[in-house]
Amino acid sequence: MKNLLKFLVVMLLTSNQVIAQAIYEDERYVAETDPLVLKKIDEWQDKKFGLLMHWGTYSQWGIVESWSLCPEDYGWCKRTKGTNPENYNVYKKEYEDLKKTFNPIKFNPEKWSKAAKKAGMKYMIFTTKHHDGFSMFDSKYTDYKVTDPDCAFSSNPKANITDEVFKAFRKEDMWIGAYFSKPDWNHENYWSPNYPPFDRNVNYDPDLHPEKWQKYVDFTHNQIMELLTDYGDIDILWLDGGWVEKMDQLKIDEFYGKKFSEVKTGSGFIKHRVISQDIKMDELVVKARKKQPGLIVVDRAVYGKNQNYLTPENRVPEKTLPYPWESCIIAGGGWSYTPDAIYMSGRQGIHTLVDVVAKGGNLLLNIAPGPDGTWQQGAYDLLNEYSLWMDVNNTAIYNTKPISPFKENNICFTQNKEGSVFAIYLVNENDTTIPKEITVTAINPSRGAKINLLGSNINLKWEKLENGFKVIIPESLRKNPPSNYACAFKISKVNN
Known part of the structure; x- marks a missing residue:
């Protein structure tokens, strides 16, 4: 009976989330007006099939990306690695020290890009920085990065991983997308050392500390503009951490009301808060498109003109949607590297692609590199199944509409x-x-x-x-x- 009750609670929470997402999909889209961006979105919709890669120092532990640093009471935040996972401060220090041992000496992005192209993928999105703040590129605004001398991989000729990945996939004529996390749990002006982190959000009130918050906004803009300036042509800026957004009181009241009741337990305990965190997205997008005209911006899960397409996560909508969208689907294991991951079968993979495309969407398939810089064989096996099928049937997929x-x-x-x-x-x-x-x-x-x-x-x-x-x-x-x-x-x- 106890297990049954747990199952029912999980199902209730899941159904609430699905209902909230369905409402979001039906009502929450603002069409773009920039003609260059509209042209780019049309071209993107014809591509149909893309690759997403979550990769960072966390791959060494084989854990979910970043989230074990977050002090929220969710299953995906559970800490299982390190010498003393029950002690948060010890765990956080050991997690951040993974930078010192990150050394993917078998990193070969050319092999990935060739396999992706052969499978029929037309674009890719790479995690330049996840919520933990570790930059997989040579940023001059932080030392918490893959090219810092304290990182074991920093002396490798391919140490600037993002640059190497972008070049390899660009060489295969694939569109380039930069995943970037708006929250940065390593940065002193997001999670200030003056206060303990409470949840995923900034751990101080931006309205009470405007200068501190402005420093964080400047840091975020600087890193993104770095990517858009120094790393060649970027087609998609794919922003994660949708809770970092400007909110009015109505939206905050809505979150704590019935529509988003899934964030509360039966006792009324709120697992994470809602805080207005104005990251100045409108200003950022204007600057970004001066560097990269026509840039597609995906400010995920933030209602407004800066979310050029929607991204239902690890699921496929039940019906066609009247605007651009992309299902982000895990190919095997989790979003990040999972030891002994079981991958989709060829049947599951092909049927998922057909289902998504028939409903008017794109499929973004996630494959997670391991700590040594390689993909698991299961990933290559799945992509080979796609390759064989797409060689015959690609005209039924590309450049189609529902x-x-x-x-x-x-x-x-x-x-x-x-x-x-x-x-x-x-x-x-x-x-x-x-x-x-x-x-x-x-x-x-x-x-x-x-x-x-x-x-x-x-x-x-x-x-x-x-x-x-x-x-x-x-x-x-x-x-x-x-x-x-x-x-x-x-x-x-x-x-x-």
Whole structure:
């Protein structure tokens, strides 16, 4: 009974979060007006498939990124490593000392970029700095960085990891995105040494200490402008830590009210607070786009004009959304390196990509490098599955848009800019063949339309039905489909 109650509490909290996110997705988007940015967003939406990488000193412990430093009572903040994880001050010191032993001598970003490109990925987002404040680039504004002499990797020719990663992926003609955390738990003007940290937020009142807060704002702007000035063409500035934002009293009252009740326990204990933390985003974006015209800015989970697309985390929305969005999905283990991580199967990976694209989104797949600078074999195995499938079916994915309905039974639909529709048949788990006939009621091919299975030059026979159509598949294709897990039928022309 005790375990059942725990399960029900978890499910209740999870459902509350999903409801809050669904409300957010339906109501919380402000369209961009800058024509250069709008053009860039259109191009980004056509790319469909990207790579996210969480990497930092925390990989040495195989723990969730940064969050064990946060004094909040959530499972992901639990401390399990170090000599005395029950003692917060000892733990924090040992965590920060991971900088001294971080030495990924097998770091080879060219191998990653080639595998990502082969898999069909068109852009990447790399964690230049997570919440713990450790900079994976040569910032002149902090000593807590990979190039500091105290870091074991600092003498390596590839010590400026962000620069090496960006160059390797740019060489493969992929768009470059810089993940950057707005909160910095190492910085004295965010978590001041004068006070203990209470939760994820700044640990003093910015309104009572405006000069101190302004120093932090300047530091944040300086680091971001460093990235946008010294690291080549950047296509996406992907900001995390959505709680660092300017808030009015109405928003604060809303948080502590019913809409966001999931932050409280049954006793009324609030696990983290809401504090207005004006990071001067509007000013930052103006400066950023002077350096990088057309830059896509993703101020995650902050309602307003600086969130050019939405980023549902580790889940796929239930329906199409009327604006740009991207599902961030873990490929295996966690966001950060997990020893012995179990990765998605090829079927799961392909079906997730098809589901996301059919609903009008992009898939951002997270792979976490290990402490030695390598990906696990499971990551390469999954990307190879994508590669084999995309070699055959990529025209049903890239440069497409959603149609209504986006799915019928186990068939998802996309449409290209010429008006052709792709019906992507998701093969059931235990099936090794596809059926002799497939019936679709939601689509009506035009008279004289041609239907073929991608990967085959055979024009398939089809019959118009009272509602929809039926396509007949010859035995040669049924027994030896051109691709595993999902087969895409191209319908040359449909009736509107």
